[in-house]
Amino acid sequence: MKTSLSRILDVEARCPELNDVTVNGIPIWSHLRKVWHSDWIAEDQGLPVRSKWKALKQLRSVSYGITNFLKPAKVICFTDATLRKPLGNTYVDKNFEGIVEHFGEENILLVERLSHDAVSHKPLSKCKSKRICSYSTLLAIAGLLPKSKLAIANKAKLEEVAKQESVRVSHAYIFRNFYAQYRAAKWFLKWKQPHTVFVNCYYGKSAIIRAAKELGIPVVETQHGLIRNEDSSYFSNVKLDQSLLPDTVLTFGTQEVDVLENKGAIVSSKQCIPFGSYMIDAMHASKKNEALVSFTTKYSRTVAVSGQEGGFEKEAVDLVNAAAKENPEIGFIYVPRMVDLEKDFYVFEKNVWLCKSYSVYDVIRHCDIHATVYSTCALEAGSLGKPTTFINCRGLSETYLKELMPKEVVLGYADSPEGFSKLCKSELKDADTYRELNAALFMPNQKRVIAESFKI
Numbered sequence: 001m002k003t004s005l006s007r008i009l010d011v012e013a014r015c016p017e018l019n020d021v022t023v024n025g026i027p028i029w030s031h032l033r034k035v036w037h038s039d040w041i042a043e044d045q046g047l048p049v050r051s052k053w054k055a056l057k058q059l060r061s062v063s064y065g066i067t068n069f070l071k072p073a074k075v076i077c078f079t080d081a082t083l084r085k086p087l088g089n090t091y092v093d094k095n096f097e098g099i100v101e102h103f104g105e106e107n108i109l110l111v112e113r114l115s116h117d118a119v120s121h122k123p124l125s126k127c128k129s130k131r132i133c134s135y136s137t138l139l140a141i142a143g144l145l146p147k148s149k150l151a152i153a154n155k156a157k158l159e160e161v162a163k164q165e166s167v168r169v170s171h172a173y174i175f176r177n178f179y180a181q182y183r184a185a186k187w188f189l190k191w192k193q194p195h196t197v198f199v200n201c202y203y204g205k206s207a208i209i210r211a212a213k214e215l216g217i218p219v220v221e222t223q224h225g226l227i228r229n230e231d232s233s234y235f236s237n238v239k240l241d242q243s244l245l246p247d248t249v250l251t252f253g254t255q256e257v258d259v260l261e262n263k264g265a266i267v268s269s270k271q272c273i274p275f276g277s278y279m280i281d282a283m284h285a286s287k288k289n290e291a292l293v294s295f296t297t298k299y300s301r302t303v304a305v306s307g308q309e310g311g312f313e314k315e316a317v318d319l320v321n322a323a324a325k326e327n328p329e330i331g332f333i334y335v336p337r338m339v340d341l342e343k344d345f346y347v348f349e350k351n352v353w354l355c356k357s358y359s360v361y362d363v364i365r366h367c368d369i370h371a372t373v374y375s376t377c378a379l380e381a382g383s384l385g386k387p388t389t390f391i392n393c394r395g396l397s398e399t400y401l402k403e404l405m406p407k408e409v410v411l412g413y414a415d416s417p418e419g420f421s422k423l424c425k426s427e428l429k430d431a432d433t434y435r436e437l438n439a440a441l442f443m444p445n446q447k448r449v450i451a452e453s454f455k456i
Contacts, residue, residue: 008236009232027240037232068131077200111132112135138184189208189212190215196454198220209244255440301368307372321352323417324348335355336354391420
């Protein structure tokens, strides 16, 4: 069975009528296609279908930031709890902290969504900006609204193709969930009347985008991950309805704008503004972290490893451990993707620090080399002055990132502990050279870009 990035494009080419599936008149294929794609990825990695009952646990956070939920807001940012990262003694939203600083905290509301893995919010007392509430509140409202009768157009064709493609999700649940969230979001936005809505990921916020657009509110997406040619996140073989897509996309740099010039892009390059990175700018302005300096000075070379969720993570940990055992003179700092989760295979060699206290960006800037499977930290590391060596588990590094990375900031792709060890001993360039080589990936000075692009 084909499992490439373009699998959904192949399905669309054969069955363009999927684009005609609607829920009570709302074209929903741009949402469903990502649900299918995520299911295929989970299947490839041996992960089970995500339980809707597990998702209900998020409702325990319904009262988080409830006073903020009730306050007026000129700008509303719909974000995810996984984007909240440590910076100094506080936690910041790496996508929206610059937006908050520009518009002023009193004008902003961050609506933070939990995931199946990030099951709790950071205490408000530890967050830099305090105007945060939980998306769980809106989920609860969606659940309390009187149920609507759903009219699904082209349902038979959808189910037929889904069966052929071994899609494991319940469409009935997806439809109910989408429409309930759309109704709750429309009520919420009509009440708040913001002049702009920001989202960190369009395909996780489709119901919100539809509601905002029906109310005439412009929607801006901040880039959250990779934008690659023929990746189903941003390319399609059918003309997707724009009502579930953002009006503007704030990209990391100019490279994504070039990618979106290609045929099939679901948003135009003209809709893009190279935006840069709040965290990269913050790291350049930050003082040295004494705890990290204390660790790195013990070793002749240090490697920052950005962890990821997925069935391949244990393989990556095993490879790092094997390399660490063979190279006691090299120090490794492993930063897990979900710092709140403990895993059975998180057992490391003495020269590997399982670091949950500091931002992965802070760790990268203090080390000599960055390593990952395919985290977007690879794109960011070069702008922090560090090269990346890839832990090429199952060929995922090459599949996801090879075409996007400037060759000069990549040390290589390791398929074994021996190969990883060799790459970790590579001759390195100076930090300024890596930053210059990485310039197309991240626009510098995000503060200036925001000021020029958005009026208060």
